Amino acid sequence: MPDSVEARARAVLLTYFIDNPERVFYSRQLEVLFERQFFHWITNRALRRLIEEKHVVMEERRLDIGSTIKLVWHKSYRFYKRSADGVFHLVNRYTNSATDGTLGMQGEHLVLAAFARNRFVLEGEEVNDYAGIKWTDSNHDLDFVFSRDGIGYGVEVKNTLGYLDVDEFVIKIRLARHLGIRPVFAVRALPRTWIEALARAGGFALVMGYQFYPWTHKSLADDIRGSLDLPVDTPKRIEAGTMKRLEDWILAPNQYVESEPAKVDRLLAKIEQANKRR
Numbered sequence: 001m002p003d004s005v006e007a008r009a010r011a012v013l014l015t016y017f018i019d020n021p022e023r024v025f026y027s028r029q030l031e032v033l034f035e036r037q038f039f040h041w042i043t044n045r046a047l048r049r050l051i052e053e054k055h056v057v058m059e060e061r062r063l064d065i066g067s068t069i070k071l072v073w074h075k076s077y078r079f080y081k082r083s084a085d086g087v088f089h090l091v092n093r094y095t096n097s098a099t100d101g102t103l104g105m106q107g108e109h110l111v112l113a114a115f116a117r118n119r120f121v122l123e124g125e126e127v128n129d130y131a132g133i134k135w136t137d138s139n140h141d142l143d144f145v146f147s148r149d150g151i152g153y154g155v156e157v158k159n160t161l162g163y164l165d166v167d168e169f170v171i172k173i174r175l176a177r178h179l180g181i182r183p184v185f186a187v188r189a190l191p192r193t194w195i196e197a198l199a200r201a202g203g204f205a206l207v208m209g210y211q212f213y214p215w216t217h218k219s220l221a222d223d224i225r226g227s228l229d230l231p232v233d234t235p236k237r238i239e240a241g242t243m244k245r246l247e248d249w250i251l252a253p254n255q256y257v258e259s260e261p262a263k264v265d266r267l268l269a270k271i272e273q274a275n276k277r278r
Contacts, residue, residue: 009038009046014055017074024083026091027070029228032161032189039191040163047072059084063092065099086227094224097217098160106214107159108143111186114238118247120146120153130154130179137178140171145181148250152181160188161211161230169194170268173201177264184246188231197271201264204249208242210235 012034027047031040038046050056051072057080059071069091071084097103112122128134128141130152135141142154154176158164164187176183183203188211190198195205210233213221221232 005038006042006045006049009034009042010049012037013043013046014050017050017056021074021076022080022083024071024073024077024080024087026087027072028161029230030072032230035189061088063095065095067095090223090227093220097213097220102217103159103211103213104157106212107157107186110212110235110238111155111157112144114243115144115146115155117237118243120148123147123152128175128179130181133179135175135178137174138171140168140175142172142175145179152179153184154179154181155184155186158185158187159212163187163190163194166194166271170272173198173203173268176203177201177261194271197264197267200267204246206242206246208238 013030016034027044030047031043034043047056051058055075056072057075057077060068061071062068069088071087073080073084077083116122123130123145125144126141127145130145143157144155146153146155154172156164156172163169164185169185172185173183183198183201184206185198185203186206186208188208190205190207195207198205210231213232213234215234215236218234221234224230224232
């Protein structure tokens, strides 16, 4: 990614902090807020630059799950403590929900129900084999394998705010291709370069746009959306329009056109190498 893009992200972020001088944010929040303009890693690098230049103040705190959160605010904000405490406690609440499996299970439940409504047949859950072929290169598996009209689809669900791990993304594509099925990622968001690579591999990105919470967590989701401006929701089902995009891809005449295997492998390797340089 050219340095000019990072410089532009730095300028956009700095303006945002200046326009919101009495707000405390955290790093993942900013990555999501600006993801339509910049990849998450670009926003993160720009934020680190602002911290180094002392335009922005950063404080690390430890969450109950053991990881740390980076709270950030404009240098002019003197009485930040109450705001910082509020952001920290809210993030602490939802990370507990994420790590106990609640959000992951909710995402899988909604995807499973949506595929069933669209006439897909569930062939297996948490599987690494299909039609007599088994993946043995690693211990990874696919969340679901569905079939319809004689074609298999390996579906990976990630109900997270951040992108899924790049190594996992690449491995799951290779796993599905090894089994002779089409890789489908049901996710809140993916970088467009990954979406293009997935398409070249004969797969599809079912981008939801929102992180899904169960209705029992509606109060928490409302607090996150209202206080942090993050895209979270508590839907009863995945919207028909979202699934129609998958249907359109399946029915498109050229949906099975993909690059030669060697070209796909080179493209996936390029994504892996780019991630290591970030």
